[in-house]
Amino acid sequence: MLLSNLGCKARVYLAFCSTHLSPLLIVAVTLERTACVLFPHKVRLGCSPRNAGLIIVTIVLAVFGINIILLVMYDVNGYKGVKCAPSTKEYYDLNDYVYFWIDFTLTFGLPFPQLLIGNVIIVVELARSRSRRQRMNISGQLRDTRPLSILMISLCVLFLLTIIPL
Template identity: 30%
Template sequence: MIYTETTIAKGLWTYCAPLIIILGTIGNTLSLIVLTRKNMRKITSSIYLSVLAVVDTTVLYTGLLRHWIRHIYDIDIRSITPGGCKFHLFFIYFSVHHSAWILVAVTFERLVAVYIPHKARIYCSSFIAFITVCLISFVLLFINLHFFWTSGIKINDLGIPECDIVGNRYKNFDMYTWPLIDACIASFIPFIIMFTSNVLIIIKVRKLTSTNESKMTSMTAMLLTVNFVFIICTSPIVLYYNFKTTWYPDDEESTIAKADLHDAICNLFVYTNNSINFLLYCLSGPKFRRELRRMLWRKGNQIDPQSNIQNQTDVETAPAQ
């Protein structure tokens, strides 16, 4: 018997996944181009967001594309070869973790810029951003290296090769330790840091605005928007994985069908977060929109004087953003 939930879940993976991949590819590419333009590079947050565009695209092609191929062609690219199994598991976890922690880094940078603007030129420099990105990459690389010796191809009960943790010595690690580590790195800790930082930034900006000392800058508005969308899009899957056994306690086919639908919706929410930052930048970032217009509509070498003046103003105030 084929349940309605199973049909809906397959339809979501089949039709929504390619749309998200296309949207994310175009959006992240445009974001990277705009954020690496001369005027945008002078704002250090653009460094983090440029890396985020690359990492988010990697997440879409290592994670979501695999799900789409699996549901369309019934082929799991992760389970074709032992080497592919190891590399795919490593890259998908590494890129998902990297995406979350790049947002943490840029959030903390904005927090520093808002609360101690007189120190922003020291603590929010391009050099600090580069070192931070390298440090995050190194730490996450070390955390996820275990896949190269804990994972491999094994034959399941149906006689089908599948990519999984191999060896009884890693069984407890796979069932209990790693899910907790993954949840903390990908969701819990970034969620807490970003939520707390956003609240503190909003409080500070509102306080300064009420005293006419400052106003929310373009980059800070963009950051808050991206952060809150991250929280909204990742919250469902955090709740699902933590309460899955409570909500779906048995192995009945109807229960499994409901769990599969829930899983599809939650995962697509997460991948949507990796694909829509360009739209969020356009909606919440006046400077980003100006730079995008200049890139798309500038004829030859002619520069809009008014836009250029505004860009100079933005750059001068960048450390205090």
């Protein structure tokens, strides 16, 4: 593989940034949906398009900032002649013993519990809401929330299945 030093750094940096951004943005959407279910009358105060934009920009800047160390660590002529790898033994150790945990936390450790908890809250609250409406015998057609519940649970399972190989 023929890469320039800049190409090596850019490939590693952008690969890790995109790997971290995807689950964190899904978490942001899930937390917003959870807030809508838990606080339906107050959600307009906090969940505005402007706030959503600020949250997305904050997540993007945080991920790009956290991963900036990769631009320093990686080199086209890595440690012990490995192509596009950490350039020194110290950077190699930093990558294996410190950055590994940062990567794990941003990719799985932080997102999965939040997705699981948020989606469970959504499913439980939708079920409670449906049973309340049935008990109150509200006229009109009740919306079936089972497809949404299945979708939310499937999202968690799909996230887990697709992230495990990584």
